[in-house]
Amino acid sequence: MVLAALAGLFSLAGSAANGEVTVEANVSQNLVSLGEGVEYSIKITARDERLDARRIRLVQRPEFLGLGERPGNPSERTETRIVNLSSSESRIFTWSLVATEEGTARITAGQLSYGPSAYDLPPLQVRVVRDATGAVSEELGSLGVLQPQSQDRTIDQQLRGRIFALLSLSDPNPYIQEMTVATCTIYVDPALLSEVQKVGWEAPAWADFFAEEVDIGEFRANLADLGGKRWQSVVVGRFLLTPTRSGVLEIPLHQAYCTLRVRAQRSAEERFFGFGFSPFDLGYRSLPVQLPIAPLQVNVKPLPTAGRPPSFQNAVGEFSFAGRVDRDSMSEDDFLTLALEVGGRGYFGSVSQPNLPDLADWREAGSHAKTEPEQGMKSLQGKKIFEIVLRPERHGKLTIPAVPYAFFDPAQERYIEQTAGPFTIDVAKGKERTLVVAGPSGAPQEAQKATRVIAERLAHIHTALPPLGASAAFHRSPLFLPLQIVPLLMLGMAAGLKSWKRRRETHRDALRVRAAGSRARRELKGASAALRENDNEGFHRLLAEALRGYLATKLGRSATGLTLEEIEQACLDRGVEGPRAAALRGLLERCDQARYLSARGLRAPSASPDDPRGLLDEADHLLRELDKAFR
Numbered sequence: 001m002v003l004a005a006l007a008g009l010f011s012l013a014g015s016a017a018n019g020e021v022t023v024e025a026n027v028s029q030n031l032v033s034l035g036e037g038v039e040y041s042i043k044i045t046a047r048d049e050r051l052d053a054r055r056i057r058l059v060q061r062p063e064f065l066g067l068g069e070r071p072g073n074p075s076e077r078t079e080t081r082i083v084n085l086s087s088s089e090s091r092i093f094t095w096s097l098v099a100t101e102e103g104t105a106r107i108t109a110g111q112l113s114y115g116p117s118a119y120d121l122p123p124l125q126v127r128v129v130r131d132a133t134g135a136v137s138e139e140l141g142s143l144g145v146l147q148p149q150s151q152d153r154t155i156d157q158q159l160r161g162r163i164f165a166l167l168s169l170s171d172p173n174p175y176i177q178e179m180t181v182a183t184c185t186i187y188v189d190p191a192l193l194s195e196v197q198k199v200g201w202e203a204p205a206w207a208d209f210f211a212e213e214v215d216i217g218e219f220r221a222n223l224a225d226l227g228g229k230r231w232q233s234v235v236v237g238r239f240l241l242t243p244t245r246s247g248v249l250e251i252p253l254h255q256a257y258c259t260l261r262v263r264a265q266r267s268a269e270e271r272f273f274g275f276g277f278s279p280f281d282l283g284y285r286s287l288p289v290q291l292p293i294a295p296l297q298v299n300v301k302p303l304p305t306a307g308r309p310p311s312f313q314n315a316v317g318e319f320s321f322a323g324r325v326d327r328d329s330m331s332e333d334d335f336l337t338l339a340l341e342v343g344g345r346g347y348f349g350s351v352s353q354p355n356l357p358d359l360a361d362w363r364e365a366g367s368h369a370k371t372e373p374e375q376g377m378k379s380l381q382g383k384k385i386f387e388i389v390l391r392p393e394r395h396g397k398l399t400i401p402a403v404p405y406a407f408f409d410p411a412q413e414r415y416i417e418q419t420a421g422p423f424t425i426d427v428a429k430g431k432e433r434t435l436v437v438a439g440p441s442g443a444p445q446e447a448q449k450a451t452r453v454i455a456e457r458l459a460h461i462h463t464a465l466p467p468l469g470a471s472a473a474f475h476r477s478p479l480f481l482p483l484q485i486v487p488l489l490m491l492g493m494a495a496g497l498k499s500w501k502r503r504r505e506t507h508r509d510a511l512r513v514r515a516a517g518s519r520a521r522r523e524l525k526g527a528s529a530a531l532r533e534n535d536n537e538g539f540h541r542l543l544a545e546a547l548r549g550y551l552a553t554k555l556g557r558s559a560t561g562l563t564l565e566e567i568e569q570a571c572l573d574r575g576v577e578g579p580r581a582a583a584l585r586g587l588l589e590r591c592d593q594a595r596y597l598s599a600r601g602l603r604a605p606s607a608s609p610d611d612p613r614g615l616l617d618e619a620d621h622l623l624r625e626l627d628k629a630f631r
Contacts, residue, residue, distance in 0.1 A: 015521025020047040023112055023119035025062075029190065031127045031229040032099045038067065038126055040097060042074075044114060045090040051078075052115075053091055062121060063083055066128065067097040099128040143227065146292040153563060155262060155287060162189040163196070165256035165291035169241075173299045176246045177316040177350045178410040179380065180298070181214075182239045184254055185224075186291060187231040189295055193221065197286060198259040201237035207506045208249045212350060212380070214238040218532075240380055242347045246302040256291040269505040303408055309417045311355065315407035317346010321354075332430030335365060337388045340420055342404060343383030357401040365389040395429040486564045512513030513553055517627050520550040524619060531612050536594065541610055543619055544591040547584070550623065554630045564588060574629040584622050587615065 021044065028039040044056060079090040099105060105128050110121035145166065148159045163186070170181040184201045199219060216238050224233035243249055261284050300607055303316070319342050326337040342351050348371055366389045373382035392398055399422055406417040431608055461596070523546035530538035548567075564585050571581035 002503060010294070011266060016249070017233065021045065021114055021117065023114075023121070024504070025110075025121040025124065027107070027124055027126055028228055030125070034099055034102055034130050036099055037070075038097050038099060040064070040067075040124070042093045042110075042112060043090055046117075047088045048086060049089075050538070051089040051091055053078075055115045056091060057113045057186050057329065058093075059113050060109075060121075061109040062110035062123075064095070064097055064105070065108070066099070066101040066103065067101045067107070070098060072096070072187045076418075092431065099126070102128050102130060104128070141439045144294040144296075144538060145227075146294050148289050148291050150287055152262075152287065152288045155260070155289075159192075159260075159289065162192050163187065163258070163291065165201075165236075165293050167251065167293050167296055169298065172296075173301060174243060175303055175408070175410050176243055177303075177314065177318060177347050179240055179317075179347050182241050182251070183235060184234055184237040184256055184293070186234045186258065187224065187226060188221075188234070190232050193232045195261045196258050197261055199234055200245055200258070201256045202250050202254055203237055203239065204254040204504055205241070206241065206251070208244055210242040210244060210347070214240060215280050241298075241301040242349065243298065246300045248630045249298045249300055251296040251298065253295050258289050258291065260287045260289050261285075262287045304413075307415050309404070309406040309415055311417055312319040312406040312408070312415060313352045313355070313403040315342065315346070315351045315405075317344055317348075317350070317407060318409055318411060318520070319344035319346055319351070319407045319416075321405040321407075321418040321420060323423070325400070325423045325425065327425070328423075329426040329428070330392070331428040332392050332395050334391075335356055335535070336362075336392070336425060338388045338390055338400060338423070340386045340388070341383055342386075342405065342406070342407075342488075345381045346407075348382065348384050351384045351407075353388075354403050356403060356406040359390070359400065361393050362390045362396045362400065363393055365391050381540065392425075392427045395427045395450070397424060398427050399424050427536070429550060479565055516550050516553040517623065519553075520546045520623055521620075523549065524616065524623070527619075528616060531616065536612070540591040540594040540615075543615060544588055547588060547623070550626065554626075571626070571629065576625065576629045580622065580625050584626075587618060587622065590615065 024041075024043045026041055026043075030040070032038050040062070042058075044051070073095045074093040075096070077094075079092065081088050081090075105126040107124040107126070109123045112119045112121060143166070145164045146157060148163055150156055150159070165184060167182060167184050167188045168333075170183075171178070172180070174180045184203070186199050188196055203213075216235055219234050219236060221234050224231050226233075233385045263284055321340070321342055323338065326339070327334075330336060340354050342348075342354075347366075353367065353369060368387045369384065370572045371382060371384045373380070390400070402419045402421040404417055405421045406415050408414070409416050523542055527539050527542035527546065530542055551567055551570065567588070567620050568581045568585045570583060572578065574585075
């Protein structure tokens with residue numbers, strides 16, 4: 001989402017309202033370097049009516065202590081907005097100031113009137129230091145902030161301390177199976193916000209966590225104070241995390257990203273001949289910027305053993321427990337549904353069916369569980385209902401004993417046990433059904449009475465048993481034993497596949513690094529195929545991408561952010577001989593030059609038909625050398 005429309009947001013320092021008119025006073029930033037500029041603004045807004053500028057009067061002008069005024073103060077501008085058929089008109093007065101003294105600069109209170117109404121302007125403060133960028137960078141460094149990375153090292157220096165991403169947890173020390181909220185936020189210098197065009201987040205794999213993503217809707221910028229400076233913050237992602245084991249768990253290094261609008265730099269040839277001109281770019285280009293996020297440790301506490309009741313079944317959360325039956329009277333031929341409900345806030349994956357007490361007069365005939373989430377979050381808030389079907393064993397006034405259920409409440413840090421029931425049911429005698437049995441007529445009276453008893457017990461069974469025939473001898477077939485092994489083999493294959501998928505997800509980064517060499521060789525084959533098709537530009541592009549991608553994976557960096565100097569230095573640090581590292585850099589430089597010339601239909605004077613094949617062989621040889629160094 002383009003965030004430029006949010007660039008006009010100010011830090012609200014104070015406001016007063018009278019009917020449909022509001023007045024705000026603010027400063028553009030609260031931490032500046034000595035000699036740096038800062039703006040003080042007064043904004044008066046009228047809603048659903050026109051603002052009469054002739055009625056605005058500054059009754060008491062604020063004084064600027066430690067801040068010098070620049071010529072032309074104050075400037076004025078008018079804003080008009082229409083949102084949901086509601087209009088507003090604002091008049092903004094802005095003073096351009098400059099920090100002249102180290103310390104705390106003050107803007108005294110003032111007063112503005114609009115017609116008969118007066119509005120107080122609160123006092124404000126601005127912190128002035130010798131080097132605001134250094135002070136902010138030092139404080140951000142203590143918070144684990146990493147510097148942005150792009151394809152342009154000059155831009156990276158300009159972005160230092162002006163844009164970064166942080167991952168925060170609502171509770172960094174949760175209990176096992178206690179939910180914590182992970183939020184990724186991008187912080188942008190307010191002066192830079194208008195140049196940020198797109199933001200996003202590449203979430204990590206969440207090993208050892210059950211993770212559920214939260215829909216945050218549209219990206220919105222909000223004011224935030226961090227590291228002694230005021231920022232525009234944008235939440236770009238949020239997950240509900242539930243740790244599945246105790247101990248120190250680590251969220252690995254990952255990254256957010258954004259696209260920055262920067263002024264394009266064209267070559268002398270392009271400026272002279274007008275190459276690359278578009279009436280829509282107006283001399284700007286979009287630069288992708290990566291915002292790395294440092295690893296984060298989560299200290300997961302085990303559940304206490306003291307005070308754990310027997311009815312505890314690993315449920316963790318702020319829950320309540322209740323039960324009900326669907327009827328209070330029935331016959332022996334009917335079924336009863338006992339519904340046990342666990343509701344509240346917590347991880348519903350830890351909620352299992354309560355253990356029933358001894359049911360002497362009842363027989364369990366089946367059960368069913370369902371979860372009813374609230375606010376669209378299936379694992380955060382709602383209720384889980386267990387429906388247990390029971391059939392009476394006799395008639396009379398029967399009782400279902402109380403059902404206990406315990407859970408661990410992290411907020412109170414203790415176990416809580418609740419009960420549902422008991423429930424008393426009036427069970428009427430069921431209907432007698434005649435059971436037809438084969439045998440001689442005129443059976444003794446005792447046998448007829450036993451038959452009636454059996455008929456009452458089996459009255460609900462209607463399906464006839466199939467006759468025994470030749471098919472019953474299948475167990476004697478030679479195929480019988482081999483076919484029994486098939487389900488076991490399928491079960492083993494399913495377990496192996498699941499284990500393989502879990503291992504691949506858990507060790508995704510390590511496997512990616514291990515497979516870097518084979519992936520680079522596949523890309524070299526693609527370059528060879530492009531060479532056979534006389535695609536000179538594609539050949540050099542694929543050749544360079546294979547080597548850059550290999551090094552980026554081994555170094556844990558982005559391929560687009562690696563410069564030739566960094567590649568050469570990284571190879572030297574890993575023990576690659578100087579001539580080899582220089583040869584690698586030279587090969588990449590030749591590829592870049594060849595791509596540039598091919599894109600313009602030109603050819604290097606020293607090039608020959610054998611040169612591309614020589615480059616391919618040289619790249620394959622360098623890749624084998626790099627495999628030894630990065631092993």
